[in-house]
Amino acid sequence: MEEINKHETLLRVRYQETDQMGVVHHSNYAVWFEAGRTAMIRDIGISYSELEQNGILLPVVDLHCRFISPARYEEEIRVLTGIQEIHGPKISFCYEVCRDDQLLVRGETIHLWTNREMKRLNLEKKEPELFQKLLQYTLSAKTEE
Known part of the structure; x- marks a missing residue:
């Protein structure tokens, strides 16, 4: 996941x-990606439920996952979550699932910020x-001119 x-x-x-x-x-x-994403957003000071109460939704529009090595029952794993890109209505999160220092899975989800009417x-x-x-979690931020 590069230096991010x-x-x-x-x-x-x-x-x-x-x-x-x-x-x-x-x-x-995909469930673990969501756990990492929601924990990251919570740690910056707002929960998904607060976003939704404010009329901001974040639906998934694309998901990619590359399986490298299996995880097994009772193993402790780490889900590392970052932001690949945030621009206008689009945000893409990147993930690494690791056991100790071994990379097991790499993935990405792409979302759109929407209101309640989508x-x-x-x-x-x-x-x-x-x-x-x-x-602070973004690899490359693009802002509107």
Whole structure:
């Protein structure tokens, strides 16, 4: 994940997250990405529920995941979350799931900031303070001229 400020979320693999082969089922990584993303946003001072109360939604529009090595039951894993890009209504989060120093999975989710009617909004204009806080986790920030 290059040299970027990363938020770290610690999780322990639960039995229900594993498949018949004893490894974490691929569907759980999207859930872990969400756990990392929501924890990062909470740590900068606002929760998803507060965003929604303020009429700001953040739907996922794309998800990518590259599986490198499996995680297994009861292992402690780290989800490292950063922001790849934030520009206008778009924000893309990048993730690394690691066991100790071993990279297990790399992923990305792309989201759009919207209002309750699902109309795109520019977070930098609507919530400049929140936008500035998000920049601390950003690899490359693009602002509108």
